[in-house]
Every structure is written in C-alpha cells, then in structure tokens.
Amino acid sequence: MDRSKESARSGIDQAAWIRGLTEARMSRRSVLQKAGAAALVLGASGPLVACGITGTKNSNSNSNVDWTAWWKKQKRAGTLDFANWPLYIDTDNGKHPSLEAFTRKTGIKVNYKAVIQDNAEFFSKISPVLQAGDSIGYDLIVISNGWQLNQLISNGWLTPLDKTRLPNFKRYAGKVATTLAYDPKLTYSAVWQAGVTGIGYNPELTGGPIDSIEALFDTKYKGQVGMLSDDDEVGSAALLALGIDPPTSTYEDWQKAADLLTKQRDQGIVRQYYDQSYIKALQNGDVALCQAYSGDIFQSNNSGYPNLKFVVPKQGSMLWRDNCVIPLNAAHPVDAIEWINFYYEPKIEAMIEDWVNYICPVPAAQPVIRNQLDDPAVADSPLIFPPPSMLKRLHEYPVNATPETHQKWTGLFDPIIQS
Amino acid sequence: MGGNLKKRLSPYLQTAPANLWLWLFFVVPLFSILTISLTTGNSVEGFAMTWNFSVYPDSISQYSVQFARSFMYGGVSTALAMIAMYPVAYWIAFRGGRRKAVFLFLLLLPFLVSFIIRILTWQFILSDQGIVLGTLKDLHLVPQDLRLLSTPSAVVMGLTYDALPWMALPIYVSLERIDRDVIEAASDLYSSAWQRFRSVILPLSAPGIYAGILLVGISNVGDFLSAQILGGPSTTMIGNIIQTQYVQNQNYPVASALSLVLMVSLLIFVLLYGRIFGSQTIKDFV
Numbered sequence: 255m256d257r258s259k260e261s262a263r264s265g266i267d268q269a270a271w272i273r274g275l276t277e278a279r280m281s282r283r284s285v286l287q288k289a290g291a292a293a294l295v296l297g298a299s300g301p302l303v304a305c306g307i308t309g310t311k312n313s314n315s316n317s318n319v320d321w322t323a324w325w326k327k328q329k330r331a332g333t334l335d336f337a338n339w340p341l342y343i344d345t346d347n348g349k350h351p352s353l354e355a356f357t358r359k360t361g362i363k364v365n366y367k368a369v370i371q372d373n374a375e376f377f378s379k380i381s382p383v384l385q386a387g388d389s390i391g392y393d394l395i396v397i398s399n400g401w402q403l404n405q406l407i408s409n410g411w412l413t414p415l416d417k418t419r420l421p422n423f424k425r426y427a428g429k430v431a432t433t434l435a436y437d438p439k440l441t442y443s444a445v446w447q448a449g450v451t452g453i454g455y456n457p458e459l460t461g462g463p464i465d466s467i468e469a470l471f472d473t474k475y476k477g478q479v480g481m482l483s484d485d486d487e488v489g490s491a492a493l494l495a496l497g498i499d500p501p502t503s504t505y506e507d508w509q510k511a512a513d514l515l516t517k518q519r520d521q522g523i524v525r526q527y528y529d530q531s532y533i534k535a536l537q538n539g540d541v542a543l544c545q546a547y548s549g550d551i552f553q554s555n556n557s558g559y560p561n562l563k564f565v566v567p568k569q570g571s572m573l574w575r576d577n578c579v580i581p582l583n584a585a586h587p588v589d590a591i592e593w594i595n596f597y598y599e600p601k602i603e604a605m606i607e608d609w610v611n612y613i614c615p616v617p618a619a620q621p622v623i624r625n626q627l628d629d630p631a632v633a634d635s636p637l638i639f640p641p642p643s644m645l646k647r648l649h650e651y652p653v654n655a656t657p658e659t660h661q662k663w664t665g666l667f668d669p670i671i672q673s
Numbered sequence: 674m675g676g677n678l679k680k681r682l683s684p685y686l687q688t689a690p691a692n693l694w695l696w697l698f699f700v701v702p703l704f705s706i707l708t709i710s711l712t713t714g715n716s717v718e719g720f721a722m723t724w725n726f727s728v729y730p731d732s733i734s735q736y737s738v739q740f741a742r743s744f745m746y747g748g749v750s751t752a753l754a755m756i757a758m759y760p761v762a763y764w765i766a767f768r769g770g771r772r773k774a775v776f777l778f779l780l781l782l783p784f785l786v787s788f789i790i791r792i793l794t795w796q797f798i799l800s801d802q803g804i805v806l807g808t809l810k811d812l813h814l815v816p817q818d819l820r821l822l823s824t825p826s827a828v829v830m831g832l833t834y835d836a837l838p839w840m841a842l843p844i845y846v847s848l849e850r851i852d853r854d855v856i857e858a859a860s861d862l863y864s865s866a867w868q869r870f871r872s873v874i875l876p877l878s879a880p881g882i883y884a885g886i887l888l889v890g891i892s893n894v895g896d897f898l899s900a901q902i903l904g905g906p907s908t909t910m911i912g913n914i915i916q917t918q919y920v921q922n923q924n925y926p927v928a929s930a931l932s933l934v935l936m937v938s939l940l941i942f943v944l945l946y947g948r949i950f951g952s953q954t955i956k957d958f959v
Contacts, residue, residue: 306708306712306714306719306720306721307709307719307720307925308719309714309715309716309717309718309719309720310716310719311718374921375920405717408717409717477820519906519907525905525906526904526906527906531902534796534797534800538797538802538803539800539801539802540800540801540802540822656717657715657716657718658715660922661715661922661924664921668917668922671906672913672914672917673906673907
C-alpha cells in the first residue's frame with residue numbers, strides 16, 4: 255500500500271474506530287439503553303393500569319386495506335423522515351453524501367435521525383403509538399430481524415412495499431436481501447445491511463487457528479470463552495454445534511441445545527455472556543475466543559488490533575439483517591420508497607458500503623468500490639461481499655413469530671444466560 | 674370555629690404537595706404493578722386479569738438464587754463501604770480543619786462523571802491484562818491466571834465503589850454534630866483514645882451509620898448495572914432478571930411480581946433493622 259493510499263484510508267479507519275466505540279449494531283443490547291429501560295418501567299406502568307393490558311394484535315392493522323389502490327393515490331411529499339442507528343450511513347464532516355445526492359436528484363429533503371440504539375427499546379417507544387393508530391413521525395425505520403420485527407409484521411403495523419416502485423431492488427438486490435426467513439415474500443422488508451455472527455479470536459491465546467464452532471464448547475478454553483448475551487445468538491450457536499439448521503429446528507432440538515449450553519456454562523468454559531462489550535474483552539485478552547459480529551472484527555483490525563481473527567466455522571454461521579421498513583400511517587411513504595429504490599443503485603450503495611463495512615445487499619456495488627472508490631480492502635473482503643461458497647454456509651435465524659414460541663425459546667435460553 | 678378548622682387543616686395543607694407526589698408517583702403505580710402481576714397472557718394478545726396468584730410462589734422459587742445473591746452482594750458491599758468510609762468521614766469531621774468543604778467536594782468529585790462511564794472504567798481497570806492485574810502479574814506478585822472481571826468480587830467491588838459517598842456523607846454529618854465538649858469531658862475523666870471512640874463517638878454517630886446503611890443497602894440490593902457490566906455467568910442479580918423480563922421478553926406479570934417481592938422483602942428488612950438498630954436503641958445508647 256503506498257503512502258497516499260494509506261492516508262486516504264486513515265479517514266475511514268478513524269471512522270471505523272469511532273464507529274467501533276458507539277456503533278449501532280453493537281449497542282443493540284448495550285448497557286446505556288438498559289439504564290434507560292429502568293425509567294421506562296415506571297413510565298410504561300401508567301397506561302397499563304386497570305385490570306389487564308390490551309394486546310397489540312389487530313389494534314390498527316394493515317389487513318383491511320387494498321394496498322395497490324392505496325399506493326396509487328400516494329404522492330411524493332418532498333420530505334423524508336428517516337430513523338436509523340448511529341454511524342450507519344456514509345458521513346463526511348457531519349454530512350451524508352448519499353442523502354445529499356438523493357436530495358439533488360429528487361428534490362426530497364431528508365431529516366436523517368440516528369435515534370435507534372436498541373431494537374427492544376425503540377419498539378417499546380413506537381409500539382403504543384402504532385397501537386393507537388397514529389404516525390410515529392418517521393417514514394422509514396431500520397429494524398433487525400428478531401422478535402420486535404416479527405411483532406411489527408404480525409400486528410400489521412407495517413406498510414407493504416410497492417414493488418413497482420422498486421426497479422433497482424428488483425435488478426440489484428443480492429441473495430442476502432432476497433431470501434428472508436422472517437419475511438419470505440419480501441412484503442415489508444428491504445435489507446439495509448446484513449452481517450454474520452461467527453467466532454472472533456486471538457490466535458496467540460487460542461494457540462492457533464480455529465475452524466470449528468466446537469471450540470466454543472471445548473474445555474481446553476475453560477474460562478476463556480465469551481458468549482453473547484442475546485438468546486437468539488446463544489441458542490442458534492448451540493443448534494449449529496449440534497448440526498441442526500436453526501430455522502427448521504423443533505422444541506426438542508432447542509432442549510438439546512439448552513442442555514449443551516448449560517453444560518458449557520457449568521463446566522466453567524464461559525467467562526461471561528457479553529453485550530457489545532465482548533469486543534473490548536477480546537481486545538484486552540480477557541477472552542481467547544468469543545461469538546462475534548463480522549463488522550466489529552473488521553473495524554478492530556483497522557484500529558489497532560490487527561491480530562484479532564474472525565472465522566465462519568465449518569458448521570456455518572448465523573446471518574442477521576437490519577431492514578428498512580415503512581411503518582403504518584407514515585406521512586411520506588412515497589418519499590420513503592423512493593429512497594429505498596435509490597439506495598439499491600450500486601453507485602449509491604457503494605458510497606454507503608465503503609463507510610459502513612457490513613455485508614452489502616447489492617453485489618454490483620463491489621466493482622464500484624474497487625474501481626471508482628479505489629478501495630480494494632473493502633471490495634475484496636469476504637465479510638462485505640461474501641462469495642457463494644461462504645453464503646452457502648450462512649444460516650437464517652429461527653423465526654419465533656408467535657408469542658408462544660417466543661416464550662418457549664426465551665424460557666429455555668434466558669435462564670442459562672442469566673443464572 | 675373557622676379559625677379552628679383552619680388550624681386543624683393546616684398540617685394536611687402543608688403536606689399536600691408531598692402527599693400528592695406520593696399518591697401520584699408511588700401509590701398509583703404500585704397498585705398498577707400489583708394488578709399487572711396477577712394477569713396472564715402475552716404482549717400480542719394482551720394480558721387479562723385472571724387473579725393468577727401462583728405467579729408469586731412460582732417466580733420466587735424460580736429466582737430464589739438471584740434473590741439470595743442480591744441480598745448477599747448488597748449486604749457485603751454495604752458493610753465494606755461502611756468500613757472504608759467511617760475513617761474517612763471521621764478524618765474530615767475531626768481533622769479536616771477549615772478545608773472540610775473542600776474535602777467533601779473531593780469526595781463527591783468522581784461522581785460528577787456519569788455512573789456508566791465510571792463502571793466501564795472499572796471494567797478497564799480490572800481486566801486480565803489491565804493496569805492493576807497486568808502490573809501485578811508482571812511483578813509475579815499474583816498468579817498468572819488470576820481474574821477479577823466476571824467474578825462475584827468484581828460485582829461487589831463495583832457496588833461498594835458506587836456506595837462510598839452515600840455512606841460517607843450521613844456518617845460525616847452525625848460525627849460533625851457531636852458536641853466537642855462531650856469528648857473533652859471524656860478525656861478529662863481519663864478515658865483512653867479507644868475508650869473515647871468506643872463509648873462516646875461511635876454511639877453518637879450511630880444515626881449516621883444507620884442512615885448510610887439504609888441509603889446504600891436498599892439501592893445496592895436492587896442494582897443491576899454492576900452485575901451486568903462487571904459480572905460473569907453466575908452473578909446475575911434480581912434487578913437483571915426484572916429488566917430482561919420487562920424490556921426484552923415483555924413478560925409484564927413476572928417482572929411486576931418480582932419487583933413487588935423485592936420491594937416487600939426490602940421493606941421487611943428495613944422494619945426489622947429499624948426495630949433492632951433504629952432510633953429506640955440510639956436513644957438507649959445516648
């Protein structure tokens with residue numbers, strides 16, 4: 255790498271570093287939000303008085319609307335209120351070039367707010383508003399696959415996307431954006447970014463490379479293994495270790511997975527069930543190996559920890575997605591869907607991808623990043639543009655869409671994480 | 674007659690703001706927590722009142738370990754904070770001279786920084802290769818595989834640390850209020866320094882110790898951040914369980930039941946504690 259190239263990259267590295275401190279994905283279940291949640295417990299109890307709590311089902315749902323006719327009537331408003339996670343879009347001196355390009359092309363002014371820091375917390379804020387049939391004030395939000403998105407879908411709180419307005423999506427969306435277990439017909443979701451939960455490790459402490467998920471359960475690493483504190487992640491990893499494909503797993507499979515995880519914990523293999531702080535534990539050498547999100551290790555490598563490695567073990571890894579969805583009663587749905595279509599243009603996706611560094615939903619952005627943005631490190635990374643051989647090994651999460659299955663899942667795995 | 678009525682009403686009027694506050698923000702939510710705890714259902718289909726009293730024995734037995742652990746961590750950290758802060762409060766009260774205010778300010782200075790940041794710093798300090806353990810290991814003063822993070826000691830350390838000023842301040846106030854003539858009188862009666870402390874100063878500072886233990890003990894038993902940030906796989910406290918059940922799992926009945934059980938058990942503890950060490954005994958001491 256020549257000098258000029260190196261200094262050109264250092265801006266990105268710095269962004270990666272800042273992002274590493276405060277990044278969206280990581281704060282998913284991070285502590286800061288949980289502190290706020292304590293206040294929420296008090297606040298939410300107000301409307302819950304009287305005998306019982308109304309369910310969210312069928313409150314104000316999308317089921318009785320002719321959406322084709324509805325979309326025909328909608329007009330561009332010239333404004334887009336867009337809620338996303340912090341540091342999840344290209345940023346240059348406080349401005350977002352991709353959004354500016356969108357405004358130049360369409361005249362739509364974008365109010366971009368990085369207000370989502372945790373799926374559960376954000377859901378608890380918008381849920382009462384949607385239940386009352388009001389607009390949440392955002393036309394587009396980014397939500398990870400999981401229980402909260404499942405509820406948004408099953409409660410009928412999302413606007414079905416008008417496919418005729420998404421020619422770029424049809425043309426450019428890659429496999430990670432078109433095979434969604436939780437939204438198989440792509441009715442509501444357009445993937446913003448995807449990522450892999452694999453194993454991050456420090457080769458000096460593990461004494462060599464790791465290629466099997468069984469390493470997480472190996473007594474050789476007693477007290478040196480980190481697991482994530484997210485029940486979806488922990489349960490899925492155990493299912494993979496047992497050779498079970500998570501989305502088709504049964505309750506009996508879950509019990510086997512729970513037994514494996516209980517044994518792993520009781521043998522003292524697990525040092526800690528980490529929230530996003532796992533990355534610091536890996537950097538500090540507190541754990542030798544840990545369940546890890548791909549983007550975090552990539553960012554660590556660029557910010558002073560080149561020794562850390564990330565592996566998609568031979569049994570495979572979990573593939574998560576953050577999705578753009580349009581909430582019900584959004585004030586500017588046409589502007590929102592125009593932005594989604596604009597985002598799926600390879601040239602625009604490349605601008606954002608080169609900054610964000612997770613898995614790109616638009617494979618055609620790869621040559622743009624390599625040739626026009628001149629950033630082969632990003633273009634050639636298998637964790638940003640996964641080759642088909644890797645995609646084959648990535649698994650969908652179990653979709654526990656009903657409260658019953660969700661309760662069964664959390665009832666098995668939460669007591670292991672919080673013992 | 675009118676004047677008489679006014680006289681009788683005046684205490685109620687004077688306490689009206691506090692009463693209103695208590696009713697609005699304590700009694701009403703408390704009642705709603707109680708109601709919610711007896712419902713069954715889920716967040717999608719709703720929770721219906723089924724007078725499900727079994728939620729109480731069920732959740733107590735399921736989480737008895739976490740309850741016991743919370744009281745143990747809370748108790749140990751409170752005791753440690755008292756042992757650590759009594760001498761400090763003593764020194765400021767009796768030896769602080771004209772700079773007492775400065776010392777008190779210094780005591781509180783770290784607490785101008787957000788709690789989250791401070792506890793995250795502990796994570797940094799206690800890490801295996803961090804500034805404390807790393808250095809001690811390099812000097813071969815401790816075994817190479819010694820760990821603090823993710824252990825019960827780390828959680829208790831975090832809890833103790835946060836308790837320090839809340840323990841020191843009430844003790845300082847009670848020590849400060851001791852009439853210096855009483856101590857002088859004890860010296861005049863040929864008491865040794867130890868006797869003066871044991872028979873005069875310590876009993877007179879009992880109300881401060883009492884208040885400090887209440888302030889710190891109650892909040893530490895219900896804490897969840899220390900366990901979450903500094904703890905390991907088996908250091909979960911009841912606060913963590915309540916938080917997960919409420920926000921992540923939306924299991925409102927169990928979260929409410931656990932909150933009430935925690936509150937009632939703390940209340941029993943406070944009443945017993947008040948009975949045994951409370952104001953009555955303090956008067957006896959004096």
